[in-house]
Amino acid sequence: MKDANSPMYQMIADVNELKWFFDHVIQKPQVNESYSAVFVSRHKKLTKEEQEEVGLTRKEAEFLATQTFRLGSFKDALYIDEENNWTFDRFLQRVRRFNVDKYSYITSKGQPIPTRTLAVIFYVNPCDDIKVVRAFVEQYMDVNQAITKAMLGGKTTVDNLQSYQWFGNAESNLKHLKANQKGTRYWMDFDIDVPKWWKESTNKIALTWKSGSSKEPDIHPDFISDTYYGHMIDALNVLFGKGNYVIVDTSGGYHVLVRTSSIKCNPGKFTYRIKDIYECAVRAGEEAYLDDKGQCKFECIINDSQIPGLPLPGTYQYDRPVTVLNKEDFD
Numbered sequence: 492m493k494d495a496n497s498p499m500y501q502m503i504a505d506v507n508e509l510k511w512f513f514d515h516v517i518q519k520p521q522v523n524e525s526y527s528a529v530f531v532s533r534h535k536k537l538t539k540e541e542q543e544e545v546g547l548t549r550k551e552a553e554f555l556a557t558q559t560f561r562l563g564s565f566k567d568a569l570y571i572d573e574e575n576n577w578t579f580d581r582f583l584q585r586v587r588r589f590n591v592d593k594y595s596y597i598t599s600k601g602q603p604i605p606t607r608t609l610a611v612i613f614y615v616n617p618c619d620d621i622k623v624v625r626a627f628v629e630q631y632m633d634v635n636q637a638i639t640k641a642m643l644g645g646k647t648t649v650d651n652l653q654s655y656q657w658f659g660n661a662e663s664n665l666k667h668l669k670a671n672q673k674g675t676r677y678w679m680d681f682d683i684d685v686p687k688w689w690k691e692s693t694n695k696i697a698l699t700w701k702s703g704s705s706k707e708p709d710i711h712p713d714f715i716s717d718t719y720y721g722h723m724i725d726a727l728n729v730l731f732g733k734g735n736y737v738i739v740d741t742s743g744g745y746h747v748l749v750r751t752s753s754i755k756c757n758p759g760k761f762t763y764r765i766k767d768i769y770e771c772a773v774r775a776g777e778e779a780y781l782d783d784k785g786q787c788k789f790e791c792i793i794n795d796s797q798i799p800g801l802p803l804p805g806t807y808q809y810d811r812p813v814t815v816l817n818k819e820d821f822d
Contacts, residue, residue: 504812509805524617525561546600619674
């Protein structure tokens with residue numbers, strides 16, 4: 492259990508869960524690739540009154556720290572495949588660097604950032620560091636050229652202050668590039684936001700695949716599931732096959748990771764199916780999933796850009812352990 496009175500942030504919820512994810516999901520990167528994990532604070536998890544009380548304003552940065560995971564160093568190319576170049580122990584060591592003194596990150600009122608706003612976000616596909624450096628150099632060249640031309644045109648240093656800010660933000664820019672310059676794509680991430688009743692309701696609905704619909708697969712099996720979650724599993728099994736997807740349980744729904752090698756159809760078929768399940772449930776009497784403004788919060792999208800990533804299984808997300816729900820599919 493998490494110790495709320497600890498002077499340290501404790502972001503690791505279950506080492507075994509973290510190891511399972513490392514062993515089954517995270518692939519060994521190429522020599523030019525690396526993974527990133529980000530320590531974040533989501534202020535939206537507090538009410539406006541709570542934000543004001545502790546001193547969390549919109550000006551407060553949400554990204555607190557970043558850790559990078561790459562192959563261990565080697566002196567000779569012959570040793571690149573040595574076992575100690577990519578190990579769970581080294582991975583765990585870096586994740587533990589998010590377990591820091593609570594006063595490392597404080598609000599405008601000098602209070603530690605509340606733990607129920609914190610999460611460790613992981614980019615499940617590695618970035619290509621060659622692309623990262625190239626894009627970074629291109630940014631530098633663009634800024635340098637803009638400053639040079641401005642000075643030649645009679646502008647002063649004061650006129651170029653905004654351009655000079657790029658150099659101070661270089662580290663942040665580099666971290667952003669590591670998030671969006673893609674390397675090998677092992678997984679497609681479906682980000683699904685669902686209401687509480689989707690996970691907990693015992694109500695049952697009958698759904699069939701629409702024969703001939705462009706949004707549905709050509710083969711419609713004999714389904715035996717009748718719960719909302721069960722229908723989602725059916726859709727995953729039909730479209731991608733058991734053992735080709737990982738369901739990460741999060742505070743607001745799921746992140747479903749599907750092996751890119753198993754995708755043989757338009758992945759949008761899965762998003763259409765999840766939407767059908769939600770809409771059918773609402774028509775059957777479940778409460779619509781709305782925000783404070785009356786806007787629909789339900790969502791099932793393909794997180795193609797990798798940003799904002801997914802909560803890392805084995806760590807805490809808003810004081811709640813992040814877990815994988817279908818480990819038995821990989822036994």
